[in-house]
Amino acid sequence: MTSQIRRAAAQDLPRAARTLAVAFHDYPWTRWSIPADDYPRRLEELQALYLGHALAHGLVLVADDAQAVAAFLPGDAPAPGEDLRARIADLHGDRLAALMAVELPARPPGAWELATLGVHPDRRGVGLGSAVAAAGVTLVEESGDPGGIALETSDERNVRLYERLGFTVTARTTIEGGPLVCSMYRPARRTSVPG
Numbered sequence: 001m002t003s004q005i006r007r008a009a010a011q012d013l014p015r016a017a018r019t020l021a022v023a024f025h026d027y028p029w030t031r032w033s034i035p036a037d038d039y040p041r042r043l044e045e046l047q048a049l050y051l052g053h054a055l056a057h058g059l060v061l062v063a064d065d066a067q068a069v070a071a072f073l074p075g076d077a078p079a080p081g082e083d084l085r086a087r088i089a090d091l092h093g094d095r096l097a098a099l100m101a102v103e104l105p106a107r108p109p110g111a112w113e114l115a116t117l118g119v120h121p122d123r124r125g126v127g128l129g130s131a132v133a134a135a136g137v138t139l140v141e142e143s144g145d146p147g148g149i150a151l152e153t154s155d156e157r158n159v160r161l162y163e164r165l166g167f168t169v170t171a172r173t174t175i176e177g178g179p180l181v182c183s184m185y186r187p188a189r190r191t192s193v194p195g
Contacts, residue, residue, distance in 0.1 A: 003068070003128055005135045008051075008060040015066040017048035023118030028179035029154035035093040042091045047116070049088060053080050054115055061136050068119045068128040070136045075110040075147050098178070105171045105183050110147025112140050117158075133165055141189055148187040154179040162186075 008016060021044035024030045034042050054060050054071035057078060061070045080088065089096050107113065114136065119129040140149055151167065153159060159169060159182055167184040174180050 003063045003131050005061055005063040005132055008055060008062045008066075008069075010052075010055065012060075012062050012066050013048055013051050013055065016051055016060070016062055016069040017044050019066050019069055019120045020044075020047040020051070020116060020118040022120055027155060029181070032175070032178040033092060033095050033099045035095055037093070042093075046088065046091050049080075049084060049091075050115065053077075053084065058112075058115070059136060059139060061132050061139075063128055063132045063135075064123065067123045068117075068132040070117045070132045071115045072136050072140055072149070073113045073115050074145065075107070075112060077113075102175055102178075102181075104152060104173055104181060107150040107183075108148060108185060110145065111150040111185065112145065112147060114149055114151040130161060130164065133161075137165060137186065146188045148185060150183065150185045153182050153184065156180075156182070158182075159184070 021040060024043060024047070025040070030043055031039075034046065051060055051069070051071055054073055058071065058073035060072075062068065079085070092099055114133065117129055117133050119132075137149060149167075150170075151162065153162065162184050163169075165186065166189075167186040169182050170185045171183040172180060173183065
């Protein structure tokens with residue numbers, strides 16, 4: 001069966017945020033960075049906020065009725081606005097200080113960020129995540145941006161998926177009282193120009 005992968009529109013975001021909330025329900029980073037109190041609602045709203053920002057400033061792809069979602073942000077994307085930052089801070093609640101204290105390695109200059117990739121649990125294991133991520137990587141590379149793509153993951157199982165897409169681990173950071181974060185990078189693929 002061929003997956004239907006396309007750029008998301010604003011009307012896709014609620015369903016895409018629900019997919020990501022279910023996909024990230026037991027993810028080490030979200031379990032650590034979001035309070036347990038009302039966790040599912042907080043997680044879904046955070047996903048919706050981040051997706052809205054990525055839709056406005058980058059690239060959001062959905063596959064098969066938003067059963068898989070990938071969001072990419074260019075290296076020069078603006079930070080979320082003040083109102084958005086305030087709502088994000090509110091949703092992180094008492095975890096905000098710990099989250100703000102995290103120091104991860106800087107991304108390579110100009111690199112795009114694969115900000116999120118998630119697949120509904122009912123559709124895992126059929127290649128949907130790889131397909132939507134690969135489609136995004138292709139679109140980023142077709143943009144001609146030379147900065148490559150960086151990402152972070154807190155699940156070692158994801159490392160193998162990203163390695164198949166050409167990413168390599170550049171650092172492993174252990175968060176005190178929290179998860180291990182793997183930083184990964186995929187340099188831009190250069191095509192030779194006939195001369």
